[in-house]
Amino acid sequence: MKISTRGRYALRMMVELAKKQGDGYVSLTEIAEIQNISKKYLEQIIPLLSHASFLTTTRGFRGGYRLSKSPSEYCVGDILRVTEGSISPVSCADVDNPCECEKCGVCKTYPLWRKLTQIITDYLDSVTLDDLVKGRIELDSVEDVRPEERRSEDGRQI
């Protein structure tokens, strides 16, 4: 259950462009160097973002890319949907491609996958590029405590 480099690199490119918002066009060479990613590989990924109208481009000398909108108008979910194809960790629970399995009605795990998809989607759609650039992601401080440890505190061993 991993997000591929396609989606992760795309997001890093978008963040880079968000940082340089207002500085005119930024070339792929520049993005690749700053982010330390193969330019050739980024050349394959960036059309996914351009074709989704996320970027405005100019070709030729001094050409490059810039965001079509302001960073606060892009949510992470949209960027990942365009590059990863789907955000749902289980295809039958994808909102866009309704379940083709005829056993959804009796499947005991289907509601779990559906709910999980919902939670992931809600979160990724709530975060914008601007949030990332401004560092507005608040982490819980006790995130490292796993349920086993929490449970053993009240004496019950699993």
Added chain:
Amino acid sequence: MKISTRGRYALRMMVELAKKQGDGYVSLTEIAEIQNISKKYLEQIIPLLSHASFLTTTRGFRGGYRLSKSPSEYCVGDILRVTEGSISPVSCADVDNPCECEKCGVCKTYPLWRKLTQIITDYLDSVTLDDLVKGRIELDSVEDVRPEERRSEDGRQI
């Protein structure tokens, strides 16, 4: 970003065993038939659950598997960790394997992945096998509304 059949089939086996909890040992043949999954493939997956001490087994005629504990004592997160290896959608954000990338401190996307991992982990660790069998997963009714539509309601187009 997909959970593989390994994790999904493992969960379905565990659900099946939870349903039949108290009926003695259940054979793989039976599980494979009910769940309509290749028995040969399940033979590969089930040792992951046995070796984690999730199951008690007996060999030979009339042998099979049963849960070692009561269904309410297994959380989905544990089952997926054992079969999928890690729950985090981005390896650098895995709680168990701390980030080996030296740029975590300046990476603008790291907090996002960390928070996403946290949200997924918290949810999957909060659901037990018993919840699944009893159908205790409550879905939001408006889950199909995507942010684009929500936004366009107040007149702003993206």
Added chain:
DNA sequence: AAAATACCTACTACATTACTAAGTATTTCA
């Protein structure tokens, strides 16, 4: 005209996935 850029298509090595095949070890039951 040269250089720098975006844009496009094809190829490739590697890893993973989702199995299948072919056995061995153990236990029950007729």
Added chain:
DNA sequence: TGAAATACTTAGTAATGTAGTAGGTATTTT
């Protein structure tokens, strides 16, 4: 006691996906 049914183990394999690389064309500025 032997046959059948089971768990358990190891190896193989076809298809797919991942993460790139290679080599070009089209466009624009200096």
